[in-house]
Amino acid sequence: MRCIRDLPAGTVSSYGAIARAAGWPGAARQVVRVLQQVPGLPWHRVVGAGGAIKLGGENAAEQRFRLRMEGVAFRGARVDMKRHEFHWKQLSVASFKLPVPRTRSRRP
DNA sequence: ACTTTGACTTCGG
DNA sequence: TCCGAAGCCAAAG
Numbered sequence: 001m002r003c004i005r006d007l008p009a010g011t012v013s014s015y016g017a018i019a020r021a022a023g024w025p026g027a028a029r030q031v032v033r034v035l036q037q038v039p040g041l042p043w044h045r046v047v048g049a050g051g052a053i054k055l056g057g058e059n060a061a062e063q064r065f066r067l068r069m070e071g072v073a074f075r076g077a078r079v080d081m082k083r084h085e086f087h088w089k090q091l092s093v094a095s096f097k098l099p100v101p102r103t104r105s106r107r108p
Numbered sequence: 109a110c111t112t113t114g115a116c117t118t119c120g121g
Numbered sequence: 122t123c124c125g126a127a128g129c130c131a132a133a134g
Contacts, residue, residue: 015116028116029130035115046115054115063115 004034007045009070011086012079014049021088045070045086051079 007013013021015028024030035043044066048054053063064074073080 016118019116024130026117026129027131029114032115033131043115048115049117056115059115 004031004041004043004046007042007086009042009045010072010084012045012047012051012067012072012081012084013086013088014047014051015054016049017085017088018046047079051075051081051085052077053079 004013004018015031016026018031019025019027022031031046035041035046044063047063053060055063067079068074072084079085
């Protein structure tokens with residue numbers, strides 16, 4: 001869950017990827033539970049494999065909104081992973097000063 | 109103890 | 122690309 005906490009703004013990661021990064025391969029669902037139990041985590045930066053929003057109704061809209069606020073671009077209904085997926089390999093150093101994409105766009 | 113249920117993944121058609 | 126099935130893990134019923 002430290003992994004989730006350190007997810008930089010403007011990036012996203014998938015449940016499964018986080019699980020692997022944390023050393024629990026295949027425990028995507030447990031990541032979900034952590035997100036629900038532990039308040040204060042950047043839950044909106046966690047998406048399904050391939051960048052799909054996995055929440056329902058209002059919450060999905062909320063997540064999209066928050067991500068867009070951080071400059072995350074969408075390709076159709078899912079996040080543009082090519083650009084915003086977080087690469088856990090480089091976690092060790094000052095990686096959380098990652099370039100926050102300035103692709104931001106305003107919409108009514 | 110057994111079955112159901114998710115904010116999931118991956119693979120094959 | 123878009124489903125459906127099969128895997129998977131832990132908590133709830």
